[in-house]
Each structure stands twice: as C-alpha cells, then as structure tokens.
Amino acid sequence: MRRKLPSTQALACFEAAARHQSYTRAAQELALTQSAVSRQIMALEDFLGLALFTRNRHGVGLTAQGAAYARQVAQRLAALERDTLDAMAQQGDGARGGVIALAAVATFATRWLIPRLPTLTQAHPDMVVHIETRTRPFLFSDQEFDAALYAGTAEQMQRWAGTQATPLLPEEVLPVCSPALLLGAQTQRRSGQARLGLSAAQIADLPLLQQSTRPTAWRQWFEAQGVDAPRAMAGPRYELFSMTAMAAARGLGLALVPSMLIEEELARGELVVACPRPLKSGRSYYYVTPEPEQDGAERAAVGQLRHWLLAQAQGGPPTTAPR
Incomplete structure (x- = not known):
C-alpha cells in the first residue's frame, strides 16, 4: 500500500x-x-x-x-x-556490532568512560557508541536512548520506572587540592619533617569548594571525621565535578570529589590528596537499560557494552593507548 x-x-x-x-x-x-x-x-x-x-x-x-x-x-x-x-x-559487519545511544552524567563520561573507550574499540570494532549528557532519570519510551550511565543511590534506582540497573562502581569521595595549597597549609612536625597531609580540623579552616548538586557533601565528610566545621557549606559552588576539580587544581580551595574522576590529575601531580580519609558517599554508578520485553530479548550490543563496563569497573585505571 x-x-x-x-x-x-x-x-x-x-x-x-x-x-x-x-x-x-x-x-x-x-x-x-x-x-x-x-x-x-x-x-x-x-x-x-x-x-x-x-x-x-x-x-x-x-x-x-x-x-x-x-x-x-x-x-x-x-x-x-x-x-x-x-x-x-556502521562499519564492517553490522550484525556483529551496532550503534548504541548512551545517556551519561557528564564528568563520569569525560573522566572515566572516554579514556577507556579505546579498549572497547579493540574488543568490539564494529560497535559505535554515541554519548549525550543527561543528569536526571527519564523515560526510555520517550527518548532515543538505548542505555544510560547514572550516579545515584540504590533507592533512587529502584524508583526509576521501567528500568533495570547494573551497579558498576561505588562512589568514594576524597578531599584534594593543588600541591601549592597543601604545601602552604602544612604544619611541621616537631622533628622538622613535613606532615604527609592535613587533619580534618585544619581543612575546616581552609577555603572549601562546593558541589551545587551535593550541597551537604563537606558537612557529611566532617561529621564522619568527628570535626565541627561551621563553614562546611561556605564557598563557591560549581555544577560539575570537572569544574570543581579544575578550580582545586588552580589553587582556589579544597575539593571533595570522587577519586575515580580525578585519576589523571592525581597521576600528573596537578592535584594531591589533602587528607587520606575517603568517605563512601552512598551513591554508585549504574548501567541502566529498559526492562526487557516479555520475550526477555536484549540487543546484543547493549549486553556487550554491559559486560565491557563491568570488566572495566573491576580493572582499575585505564592503560595508556598505544600511539
């Protein structure tokens, strides 16, 4: 017709x-x-x-x-x-690969996912992944996405209707700053040797950089250390962790960020750990897909990406791609 x-x-x-x-x-x-x-x-x-x-x-x-x-x-x-x-x-044999439209929180995609994508290309050369930023849950039926990478609590994931979520990485936050700020704030031991880091009480007196999506993060960290910090919620606010990390690297203050998102800055020495007392935030990063249809079928590429993500989550920092 x-x-x-x-x-x-x-x-x-x-x-x-x-x-x-x-x-x-x-x-x-x-x-x-x-x-x-x-x-x-x-x-x-x-x-x-x-x-x-x-x-x-x-x-x-x-x-x-x-x-x-x-x-x-x-x-x-x-x-x-x-x-x-x-x-x-599409390149090569499309039956073995496929195109995936992936929604992802911005900093996790930029700092954790993209540096590891060369290994995905090696494992699945016919797979193409398109990435767009999304920070809030959505209905897959109303969007053109096949999957999502999302940060949230287990309770939040349970409330995301029509989806199934695979946990990838628990989020652990750590106070970091520029080497110059740490050096300037360090006190000397009686023996004359520099301390390896700052105490939570010392950090409470320094400029703090705030995450607008986590307004109580510093307060929770100080509470976990048993330190009274009246200015725990004071300081400039930034929307993305990448912004907060950049501000910290430029010496504007201390940032409380997930360690997995600043692997490169730590490796290059642009950021240093100000106090080696990480705190589990209660959030994790999840691979989210629509609930399967009644026949339980799932696109092969969607399942392949899940298996690859799980392997990467267990494998630590990305290796340097050959030049």
Whole structure:
C-alpha cells in the first residue's frame, strides 16, 4: 500500500519556517530562495488540506493546527536524521556490532568512560557508541536512548520506572587540592619533617569548594571525621565535578570529589590528596537499560557494552593507548 507522506523537502522547509517564524530565515538556513520555501509550504498545505501559517504584512505565524503539526514534524525529522547518521556510522559487519545511544552524567563520561573507550574499540570494532549528557532519570519510551550511565543511590534506582540497573562502581569521595595549597597549609612536625597531609580540623579552616548538586557533601565528610566545621557549606559552588576539580587544581580551595574522576590529575601531580580519609558517599554508578520485553530479548550490543563496563569497573585505571 502506498504511504500517504509528503516530501521530506516540504517537511524540512515547514519545520525551519515554523522554528524561525520566518520564510526568509528558513530560506537562509536551507540555502534556498524565499520563494522556493514558500512553494514547498504551499504544496504541503495543499497535501494536508489545511492552513499551517497565517500571512500578513508583518510576516507569517503558525495556526493552531500548524503549531501542533510542527512539534510532531520536528521530532520525526530529528529521529530520521539520527537513524540516517547511525546507518552511516556502521562499519564492517553490522550484525556483529551496532550503534548504541548512551545517556551519561557528564564528568563520569569525560573522566572515566572516554579514556577507556579505546579498549572497547579493540574488543568490539564494529560497535559505535554515541554519548549525550543527561543528569536526571527519564523515560526510555520517550527518548532515543538505548542505555544510560547514572550516579545515584540504590533507592533512587529502584524508583526509576521501567528500568533495570547494573551497579558498576561505588562512589568514594576524597578531599584534594593543588600541591601549592597543601604545601602552604602544612604544619611541621616537631622533628622538622613535613606532615604527609592535613587533619580534618585544619581543612575546616581552609577555603572549601562546593558541589551545587551535593550541597551537604563537606558537612557529611566532617561529621564522619568527628570535626565541627561551621563553614562546611561556605564557598563557591560549581555544577560539575570537572569544574570543581579544575578550580582545586588552580589553587582556589579544597575539593571533595570522587577519586575515580580525578585519576589523571592525581597521576600528573596537578592535584594531591589533602587528607587520606575517603568517605563512601552512598551513591554508585549504574548501567541502566529498559526492562526487557516479555520475550526477555536484549540487543546484543547493549549486553556487550554491559559486560565491557563491568570488566572495566573491576580493572582499575585505564592503560595508556598505544600511539
């Protein structure tokens, strides 16, 4: 049966015009003339049998039906573009590999996952992983993702409807700072030898860098050390751990960050451990996938990525890729 579909060119012109509320700007974006865009939209209106825009001397505006249709068309065109790019990204025998759309918390993806991806390519050369940032749970049925890497508590994972979660790594936070800040804050032992680190009480008197998504993190760390710290929640706030780590490396204060996310800074000596007293945060990093269908089938690539992630979580820091 022949499908009742308008041309993709007409839909692209309509979506651009609806987004810009302007035929002129749509034409500029699509490298067409304004009259060409107008003809495409008129053809689409004839095809649908309804008006999508109202015209006046000031320009064009969407009708109520046009606005509703524009929302749907934008989603469909975006999905079609993703599918096209996925097909173009396939290399070799697609039956052995596959494309995975992965949602991930930003710093974990940048600092832990991406440095290890060369080993994934070696193990599964036909697998392609696209990564986008997501910091909150979502419904897989409403998104184009196949899986997610998420940080949270076990209780939070249980509340994420329609998913199954595989724990990868428990999160352990550690106070770190720049070598210069540590050297300046260190006291001397009576024997004249420098201390290997600072006490929790000493850290309480130093500038603290705060994580906006973990506003009570420092307070919890001081409580675990049995130290009263009235200024535990004071100091500049940063949204991402990568920002907090960078600020600490530049000497702005002490950061309380998961040690797995600053492996490279510690190895290069840009950050040092200010006090060797880590604290389990109660959070872990999880590999999250939709609950399997009734037949229990799961895409091979999704399962392969899970097994690889589990192996990496047990293997420690990434090895340096050969040059």
